[in-house]
Amino acid sequence: MRRTEALRSLVRETHLAPDDLVWPLFVRPGKKVRNPVKSMPGVFQLSVDELVEEAQAGFEAGVRSVILFGIPLHKDATGSGAWDEEGEVPQAVRALKRSVPGMVVMTDVCMCEYTDHGHCGVLKVPQAGRPRKAGQGAPEGELSVDNDATLALLAKEAVAHARAGADIVAPSDMMDGRVAAIRKALDEDDYQDVPILSYAAKFAGAFYGPFRDAAESAPVEGPGIPRDRKGYQMDPANWREAVREVALDVQEGADLVMVKPAVPYLDILRVLRDRFELPLAAYHVSGEYAMIKAAAERGWIDEARVMMETLLCIRRAGADLVLTYFARDAAALLTGRRR
Numbered sequence: 001m002r003r004t005e006a007l008r009s010l011v012r013e014t015h016l017a018p019d020d021l022v023w024p025l026f027v028r029p030g031k032k033v034r035n036p037v038k039s040m041p042g043v044f045q046l047s048v049d050e051l052v053e054e055a056q057a058g059f060e061a062g063v064r065s066v067i068l069f070g071i072p073l074h075k076d077a078t079g080s081g082a083w084d085e086e087g088e089v090p091q092a093v094r095a096l097k098r099s100v101p102g103m104v105v106m107t108d109v110c111m112c113e114y115t116d117h118g119h120c121g122v123l124k125v126p127q128a129g130r131p132r133k134a135g136q137g138a139p140e141g142e143l144s145v146d147n148d149a150t151l152a153l154l155a156k157e158a159v160a161h162a163r164a165g166a167d168i169v170a171p172s173d174m175m176d177g178r179v180a181a182i183r184k185a186l187d188e189d190d191y192q193d194v195p196i197l198s199y200a201a202k203f204a205g206a207f208y209g210p211f212r213d214a215a216e217s218a219p220v221e222g223p224g225i226p227r228d229r230k231g232y233q234m235d236p237a238n239w240r241e242a243v244r245e246v247a248l249d250v251q252e253g254a255d256l257v258m259v260k261p262a263v264p265y266l267d268i269l270r271v272l273r274d275r276f277e278l279p280l281a282a283y284h285v286s287g288e289y290a291m292i293k294a295a296a297e298r299g300w301i302d303e304a305r306v307m308m309e310t311l312l313c314i315r316r317a318g319a320d321l322v323l324t325y326f327a328r329d330a331a332a333l334l335t336g337r338r339r
């Protein structure tokens with residue numbers, strides 16, 4: 001059954017289609033801005049006008065969904081730019097809905113691009129007024145992310161995106177209880193039909209480096225500011241915890257759930273696929289993209305073939321949809337229309 005392509009295709013178990021791909025795009029203020037992201041060849045920070053053209057080109061290549069990340073001019077301690085209805089993300093959503101009406105527009109809901117310290121929530125002095133045991137909690141003098149105080153802010157951000165016309169909101173902050181908080185806020189604002197794609201199992205690892213260049217969202221170094229996101233994102237060692245995280249998000253009302261990164265976590269995708277019926281997404285993240293690009297630039301691998309094999313294998317492991325910076329290139333290959 002492997003002798004010819006016709007035979008192979010007869011028994012092929014997994015298929016990759018442009019409809020399964022979601023293209024992440026970065027929007028920043030200004031006009032005619034198209035800043036290349038150094039660590040992600042082919043990826044740009046775009047002003048709204050350029051983003052609309054980029055999305056149009058993607059749509060012509062077969063891409064049917066995008067997810068937007070905002071890079072605001074102004075950052076502050078609470079990330080107030082996140083729920084500004086005139087911010088770059090709501091503006092981009094409105095422009096896309098006008099110019100590319102067939103495109104599904106998702107928005108990333110998180111605080112890290114909007115806070116001046118770069119964390120995904122507001123910071124607080126931990127365990128204030130409570131006696132500390134030696135070795136307990138964050139190191140002395142270190143702030144921690146205030147889970148509960150962040151929930152209302154995320155909910156406001158999601159509502160601002162929904163008001164602009166977002167088709168799906170996607171919280172990536174990893175605060176506990178945010179799906180329920182966002183669901184309640186959307187429902188109260190009459191957006192019962194806006195689904196939530198929860199970044200349910202998001203692991204704290206080293207694969208997000210290039211993204212943080214693109215989104216200018218790395219935690220800053222400073223007195224008391226936690227150096228990484230290990231206090232709220234998951235430990236890469238844990239799969240049972242991923243099952244718990246997804247179960248909680250499903251209970252809270254998530255419509256789709258996501259695993260992130262993708263390739264090093266294919267086992268997690270498989271476990272979740274076998275246990276849950278909801279649509280499952282995988283985020284092939286910036287570091288995974290950068291590694292393929294870098295090796296291809298050196299002529300060490302065949303970029304197009306590695307790209308297609310990687311995306312197919314993410315689908316085989318259990319993902320229904322794949323968020324990937326390769327979305328346009330892969331869609332173009334799949335539809336046979338090279339750009």
Ligand code: PBG
Nearest residue numbers: 110112172207208211285286287
């Ligand atoms: C924001 C967010 C991150 C990514 C998506 N949403 C970065 C982070 O957690 O620091 C990473 C995506 C990528 O690496 O491509 N919280």
